[in-house]
Amino acid sequence: MTESRPARKQIHLAAHFPGVNSTTVWADPRSGSQIDFSSFEHLARTAERGLFDFFFLAEGLRLREHAGRVHDLDVVGRPESITVLNALAAVTDRLGLAATVNATFNEPYELARRLASLDHLSGGRAAWNVVTSSDAFTGENFRRGGFLDRADRYTRAAEALATVRELWDSWPAGGERRRFAHDGPQFRIEGEVTVERPPQGHPVVIQAGDSAEGREFAASAADVIFSRHSEPEAGRAFYADVKGRLARYGRRPEELKILPAVTYVLGDTEAEARERAALISRQQVSPQNAILTLEQVWGRDLSAYDPDGPFPETDPDPESTLVQGRVRVADPFAVAARWRALSEAKGLSIRETVIEATGRHSFVGTPASVAAALEEHVATGAADGFILVPHLTPGGLDDFVDRVVPLLQERGVFRTEYTGTTLRSHLGLPAPVWKAGTP
Amino acid sequence: MTRAHPYRPLHLAAEIAPGAVGTRAAADAVALARIGEEAGLDFLTHDDSFSRPGLDALAVLSRVAPATRSIGLVPTVTTTHTEPFHVQAAVATLDWVSRGRAGWRVEVSRGAAEAALFGRRAAPPTAALWQEAGEVAEVARRLWDSWEDDAEIRDVPTGRFIDRDKLHHVDFQGSVFSVKGPSIVPRPPQGHPVVVVDATRPEARETAARHADVALIRAASPEEAAGLRAELHRAARAHGRDPELLRVLLSVPAGLPGLPGHSDPSGHSDPFGHSGPSGDSDLADPAALAERIAAWHGGGAVDGLHLVPADPARDLPRFAAGTVAALRGRGLFRTAYAGTTLRDHLGLPRPVSQYAPKGADA
Ligand SMILES: Cc1cc2nc3c(=O)[nH]c(=O)nc-3n(C[C@H](O)[C@H](O)[C@H](O)COP(=O)(O)O)c2cc1C
Numbered sequence: 001m002t003e004s005r006p007a008r009k010q011i012h013l014a015a016h017f018p019g020v021n022s023t024t025v026w027a028d029p030r031s032g033s034q035i036d037f038s039s040f041e042h043l044a045r046t047a048e049r050g051l052f053d054f055f056f057l058a059e060g061l062r063l064r065e066h067a068g069r070v071h072d073l074d075v076v077g078r079p080e081s082i083t084v085l086n087a088l089a090a091v092t093d094r095l096g097l098a099a100t101v102n103a104t105f106n107e108p109y110e111l112a113r114r115l116a117s118l119d120h121l122s123g124g125r126a127a128w129n130v131v132t133s134s135d136a137f138t139g140e141n142f143r144r145g146g147f148l149d150r151a152d153r154y155t156r157a158a159e160a161l162a163t164v165r166e167l168w169d170s171w172p173a174g175g176e177r178r179r180f181a182h183d184g185p186q187f188r189i190e191g192e193v194t195v196e197r198p199p200q201g202h203p204v205v206i207q208a209g210d211s212a213e214g215r216e217f218a219a220s221a222a223d224v225i226f227s228r229h230s231e232p233e234a235g236r237a238f239y240a241d242v243k244g245r246l247a248r249y250g251r252r253p254e255e256l257k258i259l260p261a262v263t264y265v266l267g268d269t270e271a272e273a274r275e276r277a278a279l280i281s282r283q284q285v286s287p288q289n290a291i292l293t294l295e296q297v298w299g300r301d302l303s304a305y306d307p308d309g310p311f312p313e314t315d316p317d318p319e320s321t322l323v324q325g326r327v328r329v330a331d332p333f334a335v336a337a338r339w340r341a342l343s344e345a346k347g348l349s350i351r352e353t354v355i356e357a358t359g360r361h362s363f364v365g366t367p368a369s370v371a372a373a374l375e376e377h378v379a380t381g382a383a384d385g386f387i388l389v390p391h392l393t394p395g396g397l398d399d400f401v402d403r404v405v406p407l408l409q410e411r412g413v414f415r416t417e418y419t420g421t422t423l424r425s426h427l428g429l430p431a432p433v434w435k436a437g438t439p
Numbered sequence: 440m441t442r443a444h445p446y447r448p449l450h451l452a453a454e455i456a457p458g459a460v461g462t463r464a465a466a467d468a469v470a471l472a473r474i475g476e477e478a479g480l481d482f483l484t485h486d487d488s489f490s491r492p493g494l495d496a497l498a499v500l501s502r503v504a505p506a507t508r509s510i511g512l513v514p515t516v517t518t519t520h521t522e523p524f525h526v527q528a529a530v531a532t533l534d535w536v537s538r539g540r541a542g543w544r545v546e547v548s549r550g551a552a553e554a555a556l557f558g559r560r561a562a563p564p565t566a567a568l569w570q571e572a573g574e575v576a577e578v579a580r581r582l583w584d585s586w587e588d589d590a591e592i593r594d595v596p597t598g599r600f601i602d603r604d605k606l607h608h609v610d611f612q613g614s615v616f617s618v619k620g621p622s623i624v625p626r627p628p629q630g631h632p633v634v635v636v637d638a639t640r641p642e643a644r645e646t647a648a649r650h651a652d653v654a655l656i657r658a659a660s661p662e663e664a665a666g667l668r669a670e671l672h673r674a675a676r677a678h679g680r681d682p683e684l685l686r687v688l689l690s691v692p693a694g695l696p697g698l699p700g701h702s703d704p705s706g707h708s709d710p711f712g713h714s715g716p717s718g719d720s721d722l723a724d725p726a727a728l729a730e731r732i733a734a735w736h737g738g739g740a741v742d743g744l745h746l747v748p749a750d751p752a753r754d755l756p757r758f759a760a761g762t763v764a765a766l767r768g769r770g771l772f773r774t775a776y777a778g779t780t781l782r783d784h785l786g787l788p789r790p791v792s793q794y795a796p797k798g799a800d801a
Contacts, residue, residue, distance in 0.1 A: 026593055026600050027593065027598075035624075037535055037536045037538065061524070061623060062619070063621060063623060070601070072599045072602070073598050074600060075600055076591075076600055076601045077591075077601075077625040078623065078624070079528075079532040079535050080528040080529050082498065082529075083501045083533055086498045086499075086501035087501045087502065087504050087536035087537075088505075089465070090465075090503075090505040090506050091505050105525075106525070109489070109557055110520070110557075114498060116494075117494040117499070120461055120462045120494060121462075121465045121498055121499065123465075141524045141618055141619050141620070142522050143522060171460075173461060177492070189558040191489075191552060191553075191556040194460070194489065194490070194491060194493055195460055195461075195493075195495075196461040287598065288597070288598030289598060
């Protein structure tokens with residue numbers, strides 16, 4: 001095939017508020033407040049100026065700890081998602097507003113009510129990223145503690161989501177409020193909701209787990225996957241895997257959008273972009289963070305090591321409880337072996353190795369080359385779009401919106417105006433089927 | 440120009456629930472909030488429950504926050520079925536998005552019908568619910584304090600974003616729940632968002648005396664109100680609090696002639712409803728209402744008034760244009776906001792974190 005593709009596949013874009021992680025650079029002089037509303041407002045307005053599909057907030061229900069003390073090297077602390085998004089609904093018109101809210105430490109009635117309220121207050125722009133962390137460490141902040149086995153995290157999440165959908169359906173807009181009754185293994189509840197059916201019918205549902213169970217849950221019930229597979233190869237494999245699961249649920253491939261989290265660095269030339277990328281990596285991996293990153297894999301106290309010195313001789317401790325409140329490194333021995341090999345092969349210090357191994361930016365280049373790469377990624381089945389993770393608050397999205405979005409529009413792969421008012425319309429998702437309740 | 444006032448400042452607040460049950464709720468609430476702000480009210484309350492139709496009150500007032508600049512925003516958030524950790528994080532976040540204008544009206548969920556919406560626990564008796572509400576208020580304050588104000592340091596040489604010695608596990612052990620902490624939200628702008636408790640029910644009075652910055656009461660006469668206020672002050676003192684830091688506002692159901700106000704669960708007749716059982720001309724005669732507010736307040740019976748309109752969209756503009764204007768005309772109510780936070784409006788100091796080293800800047 002030599003002619004250009006007839007209808008180019010459209011890219012969806014979302015903006016992740018720079019988070020509680022080592023991607024976010026706080027030591028840069030341009031780095032502003034992580035908590036003032038003005039930072040959220042700036043980023044959301046920028047995303048809307050760039051005609052993004054949605055703005056995304058992550059959640060963590062317990063501050064991360066390291067060796068029994070609050071982790072202090074990254075940004076710590078953030079506001080509660082839904083409340084910030086309700087406020088952002090006042091300063092934006094079209095931008096989707098996505099809240100990460102845990103399905104383990106919340107009950108369906110309240111989830112349904114709070115998300116329906118956000119959808120009403122934003123005129124149909126709400127999304128719920130359903131996450132499932134169920135560890136006892138997080139549970140210590142809640143009445144029921146660590147009540148849920150990890151194995152049951154998606155059993156509960158799936159029933160919670162199904163129940164929430166029943167509640168959203170129980171009061172058709174302008175119609176009769178009907179009683180609902182749900183009787184299942186996880187929830188036995190009944191009564192009436194206090195809020196009419198949301199303007200989108202159901203707010204958009206996002207899923208961010210990566211296990212087989214997580215993918216199956218997404219295939220059965222989610223509208224969007226927030227994926228961590230930003231590399232082209234891994235992205236295509238993940239994309240094919242998840243889209244392949246949809247038919248079983250009577251769903252078409254376009255009913256589930258796959259959006260990996262990606263980072264980017266722009267420059268006027270390729271060389272300048274690479275230089276800036278290296279600088280940002282050094283900011284992200286401070287000497288202290290290099291040792292800490294190693295400790296997260298090793299599960300051992302490595303504070304005696306010099307970040308500019310050679311790699312430790314010891315092996316990881318797979319039973320370690322040193323690190324709490326993070327997703328565990330699945331196979332610490334394999335990671336340690338890979339990193340040690342990298343260090344030996346290139347003669348790298350601990351910090352240089354960590355930068356090399358973890359400090360990768362997904363897209364580095366001129367605005368034109370980044371725009372081309374984004375299009376390529378979507379055209380070749382590695383993604384339906386991207387959740388951009390800027391490294392600076394609040395200005396981290398400015399250059400992308402000013403310099404890359406116009407090129408994507410020129411290429412005909414990104415909208416030049418919002419055509420609808422709801423997040424569902426931006427994503428091209430069908431209206432949810434209305435289901436009459438049981439009683 | 441500082442002039443000693445011969446009286447304590449008058450505080451005025453109004454209720455704006457119930458709002459619309461759908462998408463109109465945002466525009467309606469913003470319109471009411473702007474009227475309240477124009478009138479210089481200390482704060483608006485937005486009542487809430489899991490059984491009455493209406494949007495989540497804290498959500499509505501978060502939506503209102505960026506559309507207003509000065510007025511305090513006080514949603515009802517119940518403590519019976521919602522996780523204490525979530526309650527405090529949401530209220531702290533309302534304080535962040537409103538830049539220090541948040542309050543929290545503490546309420547409980549009574550009855551089996553609301554318990555069935557959650558299916559987690561049977562409904563305990565009201566007294567137990569209020570004791571639990573007190574514990575939730577207590578743990579909320581600890582969590583708001585669990586980040587000292589200067590915890591964020593951004594110290595580049597040591598690579599530290601926070602000084603973790605200034606973050607604290609709260610290790611709260613209540614009678615029916617425990618919370619580890621610290622909060623996930625940095626200390627809110629006001630230190631503690633303003634805690635409001637409706638002390639009308641006897642079961643709630645202890646919690647009000649112990650935890651409230653603002654207590655709402657109902658009374659049929661200035662004497663009864665003064666008695667309740669004195670009782671709350673006595674109880675606050677018994678808990679080691681300075682009673683001067685507890686504002687007592689009279690909740691007044693208000694409607695138009697022939698339309699009785701909000702039905703009053705305590706069985707009190709409308710104190711400002713003056714002549715007959717049919718309700719009265721309180722809002723139809725704004726000057727007379729202003730007169731009565733001035734008399735109750737000037738006589739020391741209450742610190743102010745919390746208007747509970749039968750129909751906020753109809754009654755709040757009349758209250759603002761009539762009664763508030765009359766009070767301003769007499770020099771009894773602010774004509775502009777002097778401060779920026781709800782604590783400023785109420786004349787309440789910003790509390791120091793209970794975890795701050797003793798002798799820290801008070
Ligand atoms: C890209 C991505 C983002 C995530 N963001 C969050 C988050 O903000 N909060 C959270 O509690 N969990 C988050 N998670 C965790 C997942 O939702 C999920 O609970 C966890 O990965 C365990 O599920 P799994 O075993 O299927 O991966 C995220 C996961 C991924 C892959």
